[in-house]
Amino acid sequence: MGVLGRACLILALGVALYxxxxxxxxxxxxxxxWVASGRRAVYALAFLVTVAFVVLEVAFLxxxxxxxxxxxxxxxxxxxxxxxxxxxxxxxxSLLLWILLLSLSSSLVLFxxxxxLREVAPWATATLLGFGAFFALLLVAFxxxxxxxxxxxxxxxxxxxxxxxxxxxxxxxxxxxxYTLFAVPFAxxxxxxxxxxxxxxxxxxxxxxxxxxxxxxxxxxxxGARWSYSELGWGGYWAWDPVENASLMPWLTGTAFLxxxxxxxxxxxxxxxxxxxxxxxxxxxxxxxxLVRSGILDSIHAFGASTLGVPFVAFIGVLIAGSVALVISxxxxxxxxxxxxxxxxxxxxxLINNLVLVGLCFVIFWGTFFPLIAEALTGKKASVGPPWFxxxxxxxALALVLLSGVGPVVAWRRATLASxxxxxxxxxxxxxxxxxxxxxxxxxxxxxALAMFALAAFVVSVxxxxxxRGVRARMAMSEDPVPLALVALVRRNRRRYGGYLVxxxxxxxxxxxxxSSAFRHARDVRMSxxxxxxxxxxxxxxxxxxxxxxxxxxSLGAVVDVRKxxxxxxxLRPTRGFYPSRDVEQFGPIGxxxxxxxxxxxxxxxxxxxxxxxxxxxxxxxLMPIIAEGNRRFAQSSGxxxxxxxxxxxxxxxxxxxxxxxxxxxxxxxxxxxxxxxxxVGGALIAIWPVGAGARRRATAxxxxxxxxxxxxxxSGPGRPEPARRARARA
Amino acid sequence: MDPxxxxxxxxxxxxxxxxxxxxxxxYTSFSASSEARTPxxxxxxxxxxxxxxxxxxxADGSVRRQGATITFRVxxxxxxxxxxxxxxxxxxxPFREGxxxxxxxxxxxxxxxxxxxxxxxxxxxxxKSADQPxx
Numbered sequence: 001m002g003v004l005g006r007a008c009l010i011l012a013l014g015v016a017l018y019x020x021x022x023x024x025x026x027x028x029x030x031x032x033x034w035v036a037s038g039r040r041a042v043y044a045l046a047f048l049v050t051v052a053f054v055v056l057e058v059a060f061l062x063x064x065x066x067x068x069x070x071x072x073x074x075x076x077x078x079x080x081x082x083x084x085x086x087x088x089x090x091x092x093x094s095l096l097l098w099i100l101l102l103s104l105s106s107s108l109v110l111f112x113x114x115x116x117l118r119e120v121a122p123w124a125t126a127t128l129l130g131f132g133a134f135f136a137l138l139l140v141a142f143x144x145x146x147x148x149x150x151x152x153x154x155x156x157x158x159x160x161x162x163x164x165x166x167x168x169x170x171x172x173x174x175x176x177x178x179y180t181l182f183a184v185p186f187a188x189x190x191x192x193x194x195x196x197x198x199x200x201x202x203x204x205x206x207x208x209x210x211x212x213x214x215x216x217x218x219x220x221x222x223x224g225a226r227w228s229y230s231e232l233g234w235g236g237y238w239a240w241d242p243v244e245n246a247s248l249m250p251w252l253t254g255t256a257f258l259x260x261x262x263x264x265x266x267x268x269x270x271x272x273x274x275x276x277x278x279x280x281x282x283x284x285x286x287x288x289x290x291l292v293r294s295g296i297l298d299s300i301h302a303f304g305a306s307t308l309g310v311p312f313v314a315f316i317g318v319l320i321a322g323s324v325a326l327v328i329s330x331x332x333x334x335x336x337x338x339x340x341x342x343x344x345x346x347x348x349x350x351l352i353n354n355l356v357l358v359g360l361c362f363v364i365f366w367g368t369f370f371p372l373i374a375e376a377l378t379g380k381k382a383s384v385g386p387p388w389f390x391x392x393x394x395x396x397a398l399a400l401v402l403l404s405g406v407g408p409v410v411a412w413r414r415a416t417l418a419s420x421x422x423x424x425x426x427x428x429x430x431x432x433x434x435x436x437x438x439x440x441x442x443x444x445x446x447x448x449a450l451a452m453f454a455l456a457a458f459v460v461s462v463x464x465x466x467x468x469r470g471v472r473a474r475m476a477m478s479e480d481p482v483p484l485a486l487v488a489l490v491r492r493n494r495r496r497y498g499g500y501l502v503x504x505x506x507x508x509x510x511x512x513x514x515x516s517s518a519f520r521h522a523r524d525v526r527m528s529x530x531x532x533x534x535x536x537x538x539x540x541x542x543x544x545x546x547x548x549x550x551x552x553x554x555s556l557g558a559v560v561d562v563r564k565x566x567x568x569x570x571x572l573r574p575t576r577g578f579y580p581s582r583d584v585e586q587f588g589p590i591g592x593x594x595x596x597x598x599x600x601x602x603x604x605x606x607x608x609x610x611x612x613x614x615x616x617x618x619x620x621x622x623l624m625p626i627i628a629e630g631n632r633r634f635a636q637s638s639g640x641x642x643x644x645x646x647x648x649x650x651x652x653x654x655x656x657x658x659x660x661x662x663x664x665x666x667x668x669x670x671x672x673x674x675x676x677x678x679x680x681v682g683g684a685l686i687a688i689w690p691v692g693a694g695a696r697r698r699a700t701a702x703x704x705x706x707x708x709x710x711x712x713x714x715x716s717g718p719g720r721p722e723p724a725r726r727a728r729a730r731a
Numbered sequence: 732m733d734p735x736x737x738x739x740x741x742x743x744x745x746x747x748x749x750x751x752x753x754x755x756x757x758y759t760s761f762s763a764s765s766e767a768r769t770p771x772x773x774x775x776x777x778x779x780x781x782x783x784x785x786x787x788x789x790a791d792g793s794v795r796r797q798g799a800t801i802t803f804r805v806x807x808x809x810x811x812x813x814x815x816x817x818x819x820x821x822x823x824x825p826f827r828e829g830x831x832x833x834x835x836x837x838x839x840x841x842x843x844x845x846x847x848x849x850x851x852x853x854x855x856x857x858x859k860s861a862d863q864p865x866x
Contacts, residue, residue: 233821234848339734355745359752366756374764381767383784385835385849388763392756524799524820595827617821619796661799663821 001055002067005146008052009139012099015044016133020126027122027195035122039110042125045132046103053087053100056145060087066152069093069145075156077552085169086159091293091308092145094172098289099135101173102180105209106132109184113205117188120202124191131183131286134315142308158552161579161597165231171223175247178217179285182250184209185257186282189275193326198333200265203274207261208688210278214258215684217251222677233576233600233615235522235665237673238513240389245368246288249361253281256357259350259407266412267347268337272327273354275334279323284361286316291368342414349410353403356396363392394448398455401510404503405459408466408496423465430461449518456507463500470497494686501683509676515669516611522667528659536666538612539563545618545657546575547650549643553577554593554650556618558660560603572603574616574662588631593646594620606671613665622658623649765835770805771812779838782846785816786833794828802842805832818845823852 019041026034056069060083065071073093074086087093106128113121139145163169185206192202224244225237238244257277263270290312327334340347366373367384374382409423431454443450467486474485490497521536532541543559557575561568581587581596603614630645637645765782773783785805790813793804799819806813808831816836826832835849 233823236848339738359749362753363756366760370760370764374761381784382761382764383767384760384764388760391759526796526798615821621796661821 001059001064002146002148005052005055006144008048008055009136009144009146012045012048012052013133013136013140015041015048016129016136019045019129020133023122023126023129027119027126035118035125038122038125038129039114042103042106042110042129042132045129045136046100046107049096049100049103049136052145053096056087056093056096057084060084063156064152065154065156066148066150068147068149071149071153071156073157073159075158078156078159079551082159082164082169088172088176089159089163090145092139092143094176094293095135095138095143096145097173098176098180099132099139101176102128102131102135102183105177105181105184106187109188109206109209117191117197117201117205119195120188120191120197122191123194124187124202127187127190128183131180131187134311138308138311142311157582158579161553161577161599162231164599165227167223168227168231171220171227174216174220174223175288176220178213178215178220178247179250179289181209181213181216182254182278182281182285184213185278186285189278190322190326193275193330196330196333198271198275198330200261200268203261203265208690210254210258210261211684211688214251214254215681215688217247217254218677218684219681221247221251222674226674229613229670230602230604231599233602233617233663235602235613235615235663235667237670240364240367240386242368243292245364246284246291249364249368250281250284250288252357252361252364253277253284256354256361257281259357260354263347263350269340269347270351271334271336272331275327275330276323277354277358279319279327283316283319283323286312286319290316344410344415344417344420346407346410346412346415349403349407353400353407356399356403360393360396360400363396364389397510398448398451401452401455401459401507404506405455405462408500408503409462424462426465427458427461431455431458433457446518449514452510452514456511459507460504463504466500467497490686494689494691498683498685498687501686502680503683505676505678505680505683507676508679509673512669512671512673512676516667516673520665520667522663522665524661524663526659526661529657533662533664535664536610537564538569538666540572540614540662540664542660542662543571545654545660546573547654548575549647549650553579554646555601556616556620556650556653557601557603558616558618558662560614560662562605562612570605570612572605572612572614574603574614575601576616576618577601578620588628589635589637589642590630590645590649591627594623594627608671610666610668611670613667615663617661617663618653619658619660620653623653626652769810769812770807770814771810773814773836773838773843774812777838782835782837783843784833785814785836785843786831787813788831789826789828791828803828805834814843815841816843816845818850820847822850826850826852 019038022034022041023038026032026036026038056067058064059067059070060074061080063070063074063076063083069090069092073090074083078086088097106125110121110125110128117124185203188202188206192198221244224247228239229235229237257274260270260274260277264274290308293308293312340351342348367389371381371383374380405427406424410420434454434457435450438444438450438453443453467489470489471482471485474480474489475482478485478488480488523533523535525533527533527542529542529544532539534540539562541561541563543561546555546557546559548555548557555575555577557573560572560574562570562572576598577600578594578598579596581592583595584592586592587595600615603616605612626649630649634642634645765784767784767786768777770785770787773785777783787805787807790804790806793802793813795802799821800817801819801822802815802817804813804815816834818834830852833851835846836843837846838844
């Protein structure tokens with residue numbers, strides 16, 4: 001089977017290289033059959049990579065330890081769900097996943113655009129296959145996933161315990177889907193630049209892919225945050241860790257791109273900016289993969305061995321040089337068709353929003369790479385911490401939320417102050433009410449959090465007001481009841497109202513972030529059973545210890561009774577799971593069960609107003625003499641007897657528990673981070689959802705009629721763009 | 732004012748703002764950063780107010796717990812110099828004697844006090860080339 005996998009990867013590399021050559025030749029010689037052949041090479045790549053991926057999956061499911069990757073990342077006792085997902089916990093497997101997702105999204109976009117974009121598509125095909133060839137090369141030459149040994153071990157190392165969390169297993173495919181989907185607009189932008197077809201057609205054809213990329217990447221980032229919150233045992237969801245930053249940066253530039261392309265579609269402006277943004281996004285996506293996989297920066301989960309550093313740096317260098325050269329050489333074609341009419345217009349608000357997003361990205365970039373920058377400049381290693389990041393990102397985030405409220409209601413081209421005053425009166429009043437209500441409650445000493453609450457109220461009421469206006473207009477025309485009118489309104493312009501919903505979701509998310517970082521109470525306390533700790537108005541009593549031998553691990557934990565003002569709130573059961581180490585020589589036959597990796601199972605009670613979060617760190621030091629004795633006396637015993645000894649040690653812990661260290665956090669409104677995220681996802685789905693064939697037919701029929709009228713009356717300009725623009729403006 | 736002049740002014744203002752931000756970034760990142768130091772470097776000299784990123788190994792037999800506070804010594808990866816560290820709070824999962832740690836510290840008297848949540852434990856060397864997270 002390993003031979004099949006290896007053969008598929010080598011063929012994949014060959015097919016990718018062939019496809020590049022065929023597409024480029026087809027585009028230059030204007031030979032359609034070669035272009036089609038290049039496109040089919042993408043399908044073939046997808047097929048080959050899928051086969052290779054299935055081979056690896058099967059090896060994991062069968063626990064075939066003759067595969068080195070399987071032996072080092074899975075074991076017979078690993079639950080089936082984690083066997084399936086352990087594939088991408090390895091370096092090799094995750095690169096394979098990358099190229100798999102890339103080839104699938106490339107195939108989809110090229111299939112959908114096969115009758116359009118005749119000049120752009122072949123170059124886009126070549127670009128996508130360029131990515132494919134690079135990753136295929138990595139898999140063939142630098143990180144081969146199908147390495148086999150003649151003497152397979154009897155048991156594998158198992159999946160890293162920290163990664164045994166549902167969201168952690170969905171998180172990598174989500175991130176990679178986002179990264180690879182961003183390769184689609186990247187490639188079509190390159191294609192448009194090379195072919196000098198710099199109208200908005202390439203943007204329109206790949207819009208759904210860009211949105212999907214943005215959605216998947218965002219979900220991936222949030223799943224990572226969720227994992228950090230509930231698995232890492234420190235109680236935070238974001239730490240400005242290099243790997244977190246790596247995934248956030250392309251998301252930020254992607255967000256900027258989603259906004260600024262509207263200006264190009266509508267007004268033919270900002271072409272250089274848009275091209276640069278999406279090229280930067282694509283490069284940042286590759287950079288993100290590189291950061292995680294190369295281990296160049298010290299990070300909590302920089303997983304990589306460093307053999308990938310050189311090829312990745314070379315590839316990124318080629319991408320940057322090529323992008324810069326392309327944009328500069330096409331600067332004449334990229335000239336704007338219009339100029340900014342007024343500083344008070346949607347264009348200029350979008351532009352400011354773009355600058356804020358890119359500024360945010362730049363701050364994060366600087367902070368992330370600061371260790372390398374500092375070492376290059378001063379020769380000394382140094383790094384910046386979360387306070388430095390917060391200093392810049394908090395004000396920028398505030399500006400962003402403000403703009404997300406103003407943007408939707410400012411008219412295109414030129415808005416008047418009077419109209420703006422009219423539309424923003426009620427939202428501003430809502431923000432003021434929030435300020436007046438919250439200041440007496442003590443929010444005043446955290447001005448930045450307070451500002452965020454007010455701005456979020458502003459955004460939510462702007463969107464509410466817009467919806468209400470639309471619904472009222474609709475009802476006046478159709479006499480539908482409110483819910484029906486609302487649905488009809490949203491269906492008529494999914495992109496706009498989906499976007500509004502995303503704004504609401506993000507505003508709510510930021511409320512959660514601001515509240516939970518400004519008003520959280522956290523304490524580390526050491527308690528014996530019976531003792532009580534007071535945190536944020538809650539009394540947490542360590543009732544009794546628990547000890548349990550379960551599926552591959554020893555869980556030592558606690559029952560914690562939570563009361564507020566004497567009334568019982570809930571019972572939390574934080575535990576800590578000790579996974580066995582395989583190092584018998586160092587730790588002994590019994591000790592190895594206590595000295596391996598350990599992970600926290602957080603005791604969490606989430607609620608709409610606050611989360612109660614606890615983690616326990618049992619002190620196993622007092623057990624050490626007993627464990628040492630066990631090591632001596634039961635070294636030669638059978639596995640069953642050793643199991644009994646471990647059970648006895650666990651039982652002893654339960655009977656005579658030493659004091660344990662607890663981390664207790666009472667954090668307000670954390671839940672709203674996840675709720676806001678879900679709302680944003682819903683909004684993105686509304687915007688992304690394919691328009692039904694019927695609706696499209698109706699729309700195009702009406703459009704055709706309008707165009708016919710316009711041509712009949714005016715015969716304006718060279719063909720389509722002008723009437724199309726006017727038709728849209730009216731819609 | 733004619734439009735082209737207006738645009739030029741706008742451009743200058745925008746570029747100036749960008750430069751200002753970049754300058755502030757560069758300046759603050761250098762002044763707020765904590766330098767990486769080994770134990771023997773720290774033992775040789777340190778400013779009381781500054782924070783340092785101490786990297787090294789937890790010395791064998793040096794870990795003492797007192798309530799939620801842990802004191803231990805961090806020694807050079809290969810060498811004998813070591814400094815005392817006091818750290819309050821929960822330590823990461825793989826924290827043990829002999830393991831490699833990174834912790835942000837400030838000197839207070841003769842002891843280096845760790846910043847909350849700044850302690851990171853590197854996994855033992857047998858995992859170094861494998862895919863193991865390092866906290």
